[in-house]
Amino acid sequence: MSEKIAIVTGGRRGIGLGIVEALTGKGYRVVATGVSPEPGEGLEKLGEKAVYLRADSAVTADRKRLLEAVEREFGRLDLLVNNAGIAPKVRADLLEMSEESFDRVIGTNLRGTFFMTQEAAKLMIRLRKDGEDPPMIVNIGSMSAYTSSTNRGEYCMSKAGVSMVTMLFADRLAPYGINVYEIRPGIIRTDMTEKVTEKYDRLIAGGITPIQRWGTPEDIGKAVAAIAGGAFPFSTGEILNVDGGFHLQRL
Numbered sequence: 001m002s003e004k005i006a007i008v009t010g011g012r013r014g015i016g017l018g019i020v021e022a023l024t025g026k027g028y029r030v031v032a033t034g035v036s037p038e039p040g041e042g043l044e045k046l047g048e049k050a051v052y053l054r055a056d057s058a059v060t061a062d063r064k065r066l067l068e069a070v071e072r073e074f075g076r077l078d079l080l081v082n083n084a085g086i087a088p089k090v091r092a093d094l095l096e097m098s099e100e101s102f103d104r105v106i107g108t109n110l111r112g113t114f115f116m117t118q119e120a121a122k123l124m125i126r127l128r129k130d131g132e133d134p135p136m137i138v139n140i141g142s143m144s145a146y147t148s149s150t151n152r153g154e155y156c157m158s159k160a161g162v163s164m165v166t167m168l169f170a171d172r173l174a175p176y177g178i179n180v181y182e183i184r185p186g187i188i189r190t191d192m193t194e195k196v197t198e199k200y201d202r203l204i205a206g207g208i209t210p211i212q213r214w215g216t217p218e219d220i221g222k223a224v225a226a227i228a229g230g231a232f233p234f235s236t237g238e239i240l241n242v243d244g245g246f247h248l249q250r251l
C-alpha cells in the first residue's frame with residue numbers, strides 16, 4: 001500500500017502542528033493548511049513529510065482547491081483532521097456579542113468543519129480501494145462544547161455544533177467504513193490561549209483540572225496518532241477528552 005495521506009487544517013502552528021508532527025512520526029504524509037502565505041518554521045522542519053497549502057476552511061473555493069490538489073498529487077485521502085479554529089477577536093459578554101463575530105467564528109469553526117467534512121468524505125468514498133485500511137475523520141472540538149463561557153458564546157456554540165457534526169457524519173459514513181471521532185482538548189498552551197495565560201495559570205494552580213498542568217499540542221498529537229493508528233475500529237462518533245480530567249464532575 002502506498003504512503004497514507006492526511007489533511008490537517010490549521011496545521012501551521014499550535015495544536016495543528018502538534019498533530020502534523022505526530023502523524024508524520026507515524027509515517028503519514030500530511031497536507032497542512034493555514035491562512036498565512038508561508039508554511040512557517042515548524043512545518044519547514046518536517047521537510048517533505050509535510051506539505052503546506054494556504055486554504056481558508058471558511059471559503060468554499062479554498063476547500064475545493066485543497067481537495068483537488070490532494071487528489072491530483074496523491075490520489076488518496078486516508079485521514080482528515082478538522083483542526084482549524086478561531087476564537088472571537090474580542091471576548092464580549094453574551095448580551096453584547098455582535099452578529100459579525102458570531103458569523104466569523106461559526107463560519108470557520110462550524111460551517112468550515114461541516115463543509116470540509118462533506119467534500120472530503122465524498123472524495124474518500126470515491127478514492128477508496130478494496131483491501132486498504134479505511135479512511136477516518138477526526139474533529140478537534142473543545143471542552144467549550146459543554147462548558148458555558150458567557151464572554152465567548154459564539155465559540156461555545158461553534159464547538160457544540162462540531163459535536164453534532166461528529167455524530168451526523170459518524171452515522172452517515174459508517175456504511176462506507178469511515179469512522180469519525182472527536183477530540184476535546186482542555187486548556188492547551190498555544191497562541192490562542194496566550195492572552196489569557198495568567199488567568200489559566202491561576203485556575204490550574206487552583207485545581208480546575210485534576211491533572212495540574214497546561215496541556216500541550218503534543219498531548220493532542222498523541223491522541224490523534226492513536227486514533228489514526230487504527231486502535232478503535234469498532235468505535236465511531238466517539239469523543240476523547242484530552243483535558244487533564246477537566247470534564248469530570250467533582251464534589
Ligand code: NDP
Pocket residue numbers: 009010011012013014015016033034035036037055056057058083084085086108112140141142143184185186187188189190191192193
Ligand atoms: P492557534 O490559534 O494557535 O492556531 C490556529 C491554526 O489554525 C493556525 O495555524 C491558523 O493558521 C489556522 N487557521 C485559523 N483559521 C483558519 C481558517 N479559516 N482556515 C484554515 N486555517 C485556519 O489555535 P490552537 O492551536 O490553540 O487551536 C487549534 C484548534 O484546537 C482550534 O479548533 C481550537 O478551537 C481548538 N482548541 C484549542 C484549545 C486551546 O486551549 N488552545 C482548547 C480546545 C480546543 P495561520 O497559522 O495561518 O494563522
